[in-house]
Amino acid sequence: MSIIYLIIIGAAAGFLATRLMRVEADTITTIAIGIFGALIGGLILRFILVVGGLLAGLVGAVLGAALLIWLYQTYIARR
Secondary structure, eight states: OHHHHHHHHHHHHHHHHHHHTTOOOOHHHHHHHHHHHHHHHHHHHHHHHHHHHHHHHHHHHHHHHHHHHHHIIIIITTO
């Protein structure tokens, strides 16, 4: 369903982009530019979000481990 959504949004985005950039193109070219732009942009954004999510998980894991090490050294290892 998300690819169909990107195609529909891409057609509208192509129309808006050609108007904003003042490009004179026929309807088919305008729609094609928008669809391919939406597909490429959607895939790149998803990739960035996945990589960002993985990095955020790694940072969270390191911070959690550091907190546990600090707690261990502060309260358990001193006995």
